[in-house]
Amino acid sequence: TQFHNPVMLLPALSPSPKVQGTHPDCSVILHFQKREGECLERIRSESQSPALPGQEGCPTEWDGVSCWPALPLGQSRAVACPDILNVFKKSKGLIQRNCTERGWSLPSPPYHRACPLETLGSNNDTEAEARGTPGAAGDCPRRGHFVTMRVLYTCGYSTSMAALLLAIGIFSCFRKLHCTRNSIHIHFFTSFILRGTAVFIKDSVLFSDESIDHCTMSTVTCKAAISFFQYSVLANFYWLLVEGLYLQTLLLLTFTCDRSYTWGYVLIGWGVPMVTVGVWVLTRLQYDNHGCWDDYSSLYWWVIKAPILLAIFVNFLIFLNVTRMLAQKIRCPDLSKTHKQQFMRLTKSTLLLIPLFGVHYVVFALFPKHVGVDARLYFELVLGSYQGFLVALLYCFLNGEVQAELRRNWGKWQRSMESNVFNLATQDFTA
Numbered sequence: 001t002q003f004h005n006p007v008m009l010l011p012a013l014s015p016s017p018k019v020q021g022t023h024p025d026c027s028v029i030l031h032f033q034k035r036e037g038e039c040l041e042r043i044r045s046e047s048q049s050p051a052l053p054g055q056e057g058c059p060t061e062w063d064g065v066s067c068w069p070a071l072p073l074g075q076s077r078a079v080a081c082p083d084i085l086n087v088f089k090k091s092k093g094l095i096q097r098n099c100t101e102r103g104w105s106l107p108s109p110p111y112h113r114a115c116p117l118e119t120l121g122s123n124n125d126t127e128a129e130a131r132g133t134p135g136a137a138g139d140c141p142r143r144g145h146f147v148t149m150r151v152l153y154t155c156g157y158s159t160s161m162a163a164l165l166l167a168i169g170i171f172s173c174f175r176k177l178h179c180t181r182n183s184i185h186i187h188f189f190t191s192f193i194l195r196g197t198a199v200f201i202k203d204s205v206l207f208s209d210e211s212i213d214h215c216t217m218s219t220v221t222c223k224a225a226i227s228f229f230q231y232s233v234l235a236n237f238y239w240l241l242v243e244g245l246y247l248q249t250l251l252l253l254t255f256t257c258d259r260s261y262t263w264g265y266v267l268i269g270w271g272v273p274m275v276t277v278g279v280w281v282l283t284r285l286q287y288d289n290h291g292c293w294d295d296y297s298s299l300y301w302w303v304i305k306a307p308i309l310l311a312i313f314v315n316f317l318i319f320l321n322v323t324r325m326l327a328q329k330i331r332c333p334d335l336s337k338t339h340k341q342q343f344m345r346l347t348k349s350t351l352l353l354i355p356l357f358g359v360h361y362v363v364f365a366l367f368p369k370h371v372g373v374d375a376r377l378y379f380e381l382v383l384g385s386y387q388g389f390l391v392a393l394l395y396c397f398l399n400g401e402v403q404a405e406l407r408r409n410w411g412k413w414q415r416s417m418e419s420n421v422f423n424l425a426t427q428d429f430t431a
Helices: 005-013 027-047 123-130 139-173 180-207 220-252 259-287 299-330 337-366 373-385 387-397 400-430
Strands: 076-080 094-100
Touching: 139 180, 139 373, 139 387, 139 400, 180 220, 180 259, 180 387, 220 259, 220 299, 259 299, 373 387, 387 400
Parallel strands: none
Antiparallel strands: 076 094
């Protein structure tokens, strides 16, 4: 009699949260799939050489967790618990099965007793419950927690995208706000809109149907969604780098308005991410074309991670250099008061954003994926979803130049309305 109950362990072990901004590894599922493939290959090999008369017994069998090699009738075999970090507690327990006339006996002791899972609240339990899988320990309260988190980051991205679209509209509509600085801001805003859009697309492709096995999903649509998401993240960081480069250029060239640098900024902000993602896609297609390309344990993930860390490192150097040069410039008597005010407005915004955007990514990028899962979820999803709103607030809504232009046009519109009302009243009176 075959024993399939251990397969029921797999949903509880699967680290596949449906709410993460970055889909986590499916290493546990893939581990069992690899072991199953090896076992089935062994079964096929043995089936090609039939047993000799008098050597009847139990054939090799995969029970969903372990592979049980063929065994003569009346004998028994014992196997150890699967050795998977952060899933099973370290245990020296053995599971035994006997070969009887009816076939393999049930495991003794059962897997759930011989191989206890990590305690409730561990990282893998947390990730499993994030998926909302029935049967995960503590499913109801934890699932409610992650449903709440998904609502929060959905509201965050929606709020950010609305604020960014409004900011782009303001910069585009008023001619006095048309300049290289605000043009760069518009590109930066657009990268955030792309990122929010990519998150929604990725969620709809990967997690809209809970019956889909996300660990084995390997379609062109899901790979395209992941590639677009990676591009939007890269563009986000590289347009932040452009903001830093532009700030330093203003300081070095004393507020020159030369537009010759604009195309260079565009190539950095959109071109570098495009080339990087292109290389990553070709690499995955050639050497690691399995799953949905969201297995971040892959070595090729560094094709994406390394350029992001490079952008953050360069921005950090710019942060230090601009801080040093700013102290020198402010003490310079030759710099006009207008230039000082213009530079200080941009400096306060950019110098705040560089460490804000970079620090948490560096911390999480250099730590193992199973460390600080709850904190990672909170920073990457909830707080990360409101970054676009913060950018729009700093660069547009709190910008004194923007506020002055809005007040000027509002006053102009009010005077125009009053004038129209007066003209209409005059016409009525004279008529």
